[in-house]
Amino acid sequence: MRFTTLDRLKAWLDRLAQEVDLVAPCDVDGHVLYRPVSSSEEVLLDYERPELPAKDYLFPATEVLLRIEQRGKDVALEEVLPDRRQVLFGIRPCDAHGLAAIDALFLHQAPPDRYYQHHRERTTLVGMACIRMWEGCFCTSMGGGPTDATYLDVLIRPGPEGFFLQPVTPRGVAVLEGLEVTEPKGEPLPVEEYNPPVPVTPTAKWRAMFEGNIWMRHGERCLSCRICTYVCPTCRCFDVADRVVDIRSGVTRIERIRAWDACTSPNYRRVAGGHNPRPTNWERLRNRFLCKFCYYPEDFGPLGCVGCGRCIVSCPVDIDITEVMRDVAQK
Amino acid sequence: MSVRRAIIHQLREEARRLLSERRVDCIIGYETGPRGRVRPAFLYEPAEADRLVWGPECVHNLTTYLHNKKKPRKRGEEPPRIGIVVKPCDSRTLNVLFAERQIERGRVYVIGIACEGVMGRDGQPAAKCRRCTDRVPLVYDLLLGEPPAVEPAPDDWSDLERVAAMAPAERLTFWLREFDRCIRCYACRQVCPGCYCPTCAFERDDGLWVDMGIEIPQKFVFHLGRAFHLAGRCVECDECERVCPMGLPLSLLNRCLVREIEALYGHRAGRAEALTPLLFELGPEGSPI
Numbered sequence: 001m002r003f004t005t006l007d008r009l010k011a012w013l014d015r016l017a018q019e020v021d022l023v024a025p026c027d028v029d030g031h032v033l034y035r036p037v038s039s040s041e042e043v044l045l046d047y048e049r050p051e052l053p054a055k056d057y058l059f060p061a062t063e064v065l066l067r068i069e070q071r072g073k074d075v076a077l078e079e080v081l082p083d084r085r086q087v088l089f090g091i092r093p094c095d096a097h098g099l100a101a102i103d104a105l106f107l108h109q110a111p112p113d114r115y116y117q118h119h120r121e122r123t124t125l126v127g128m129a130c131i132r133m134w135e136g137c138f139c140t141s142m143g144g145g146p147t148d149a150t151y152l153d154v155l156i157r158p159g160p161e162g163f164f165l166q167p168v169t170p171r172g173v174a175v176l177e178g179l180e181v182t183e184p185k186g187e188p189l190p191v192e193e194y195n196p197p198v199p200v201t202p203t204a205k206w207r208a209m210f211e212g213n214i215w216m217r218h219g220e221r222c223l224s225c226r227i228c229t230y231v232c233p234t235c236r237c238f239d240v241a242d243r244v245v246d247i248r249s250g251v252t253r254i255e256r257i258r259a260w261d262a263c264t265s266p267n268y269r270r271v272a273g274g275h276n277p278r279p280t281n282w283e284r285l286r287n288r289f290l291c292k293f294c295y296y297p298e299d300f301g302p303l304g305c306v307g308c309g310r311c312i313v314s315c316p317v318d319i320d321i322t323e324v325m326r327d328v329a330q331k
Numbered sequence: 332m333s334v335r336r337a338i339i340h341q342l343r344e345e346a347r348r349l350l351s352e353r354r355v356d357c358i359i360g361y362e363t364g365p366r367g368r369v370r371p372a373f374l375y376e377p378a379e380a381d382r383l384v385w386g387p388e389c390v391h392n393l394t395t396y397l398h399n400k401k402k403p404r405k406r407g408e409e410p411p412r413i414g415i416v417v418k419p420c421d422s423r424t425l426n427v428l429f430a431e432r433q434i435e436r437g438r439v440y441v442i443g444i445a446c447e448g449v450m451g452r453d454g455q456p457a458a459k460c461r462r463c464t465d466r467v468p469l470v471y472d473l474l475l476g477e478p479p480a481v482e483p484a485p486d487d488w489s490d491l492e493r494v495a496a497m498a499p500a501e502r503l504t505f506w507l508r509e510f511d512r513c514i515r516c517y518a519c520r521q522v523c524p525g526c527y528c529p530t531c532a533f534e535r536d537d538g539l540w541v542d543m544g545i546e547i548p549q550k551f552v553f554h555l556g557r558a559f560h561l562a563g564r565c566v567e568c569d570e571c572e573r574v575c576p577m578g579l580p581l582s583l584l585n586r587c588l589v590r591e592i593e594a595l596y597g598h599r600a601g602r603a604e605a606l607t608p609l610l611f612e613l614g615p616e617g618s619p620i
Contacts, residue, residue, distance in 0.1 A: 031577060
C-alpha cells in the first residue's frame, strides 16, 4: 500500500487548493463541517463524522439553474453550469455511499439530472477511513463500513506515522499523482470500536406495514422539522421556484433556483386547492422511512439509507431509525 | 426513597388513575428510549403509565404538542382531554396559550413538577435553569415534589452583555457568521410552542416575503422575524436553541426582546394569563410606548 507523511500530505493539499476547488472537514465554530478551504492549515485530519453530509457540494442546498432576463417582449435564458473542478477531501465512506445512492436516481435514470451530473463529472472523492464507529453509526449493517473504499476514488487510512493511500478508480490514481510517497511505516490503524448490527428487512414487509400502528408510536413526537432529511446523505428531494432579483426600467432579471425540500415538513405534500394527503407528523415520518426502505430501492435500486447515524444524533426528540428498523424486523 | 423516585412513583400512579377513570384521553410526559435518552411520550392506556420518568434529562417543553391535540381524533367527537407534565418554565407557556385562546383550560390537566433544574447537552445545568426564579410551576392541577432547596437566581441578563458590548458593525458580523451555519431546517420554529400559525409568514413554498433559498438573506429575515413575532410571548424555555443542530445562540435574540418588553411594559410572558402588550396596548400620546 502506498504511504505518505503528514508533511507531504499537507504540501499536496496546499497545491490542490491552488488548482481545484478543495473541500475538506473544518472546525467551524466548534462544528465539524465540510467547507471550501484555501490551505491545508484549515483541514482537520483527526475528526469525528462531520455533522452534515458532503451532498451539498454535488446537490447544493440552493442552486441557480437558469438566469432569465426579460427586456420588453424579449426573453433571454442562460443556463448556469459553472466549469469548476473540485476535490472532496476527507469525506467519510458513508458520504460516498450516500452519493452512490443519489446516483441511482440522478445519474442512472433517463434523463439524468443535468446539474448533478455536471458536478459529479468534475468531482473527485478522496475519503478518510474512520478509526471507529461513532455514536449512532450502523454503516456495517447497510453494506458499508468504516474502511469501505467502494464508492470513493481514493481511500486514505490513517496510520501511527502517516497515511496509507489506496487509489480505487483511474480518477483516484490521477489525483494522487502530485503526492510524494515514501517507504511505509507501521500499519493502518485498526477500527477501534464497532456498533451492534441492525436488521434490514426486505422492502415487501415494509410495504405490508403501511397500516401498522408503529408509525403513530414513533411519529407522534416528531416535530416535523427538516433536520433528519438535511443531515441525510441520501435524501435528495428539492423544489424549484423563480425569484425576481432585479427590476429596472424595462429589464427584469429572474433566477430559477432549486433548493432542498423535506418530506417531513408539513407543506411538502400540499397540493393545489390546499389539500394535504399527509396531514400529520406521523404520516410524514412513515413516508420518510418507507421511502428509504421500500419505495426508493424498489424504484431505483439502492436503499435510501447508508447507516451514517446523523439523523439519530441530531433528532431533538430521539426519533431513532434503528429502533424503527428493529421494530419492523420483529413484527 | 429519593425525591426523584418519589415523584416518578406519584407520577405513574396519577397517570394510571387519570387514564383509567377516563379523566383524560392522553397523557403527554417523558419516557426513556432504547438509547437511554429521555424523550416525549404519549400515553393512552393505564397499562402504559410505567413508561413515565422524571429527572434532570426532562428538558423538552411538552406544551408544544398541545397544538396537535386541538382537533378531535374522529369527526363529530370532542377534542381530546390532555394530561400534561410541566416544569415551571413550561407552565408559563400554558399561560400564554390560554390567554391567546389556543388551549381551553378545562381540556388540560396540568401535572406540575417542582423542579431543581434540567441539564443541557453538555450535562451541565441548562442556561435557563441558572437564571430560573420559579422552582414551582405557575399553573397546575396537581403538584408533585416539594419546592426544592435551590436558591432562585435573579435574572442578571449577563448572557446579553457580550452582544450588547459589540459595536453595530461587529454585532452584524457576529450574527451573519451564526446565520451562515443555519441550515433552515426550521426545527426552532417547529419546537416553539409560540409558533403555531397555520401558515408561517416565512413558509418557504409561498415565497411572498422570503424565497425558498437556503442562503443568508432568507435565514437572516426568518430568525429576526421569528424573534419579533415572539416579542412579549416568548417564555425563554430555550427550546429553539436546544434543538438547533448547528448551535445557533437563538435565545440571545429572544432574550434581547424579553428585556425590552419588560423595561417598556413591565411584562414578562407567561407570568400571568395575559396577552403580549406589544400588539395590544397603546400608551398615552408622547410616551415611548
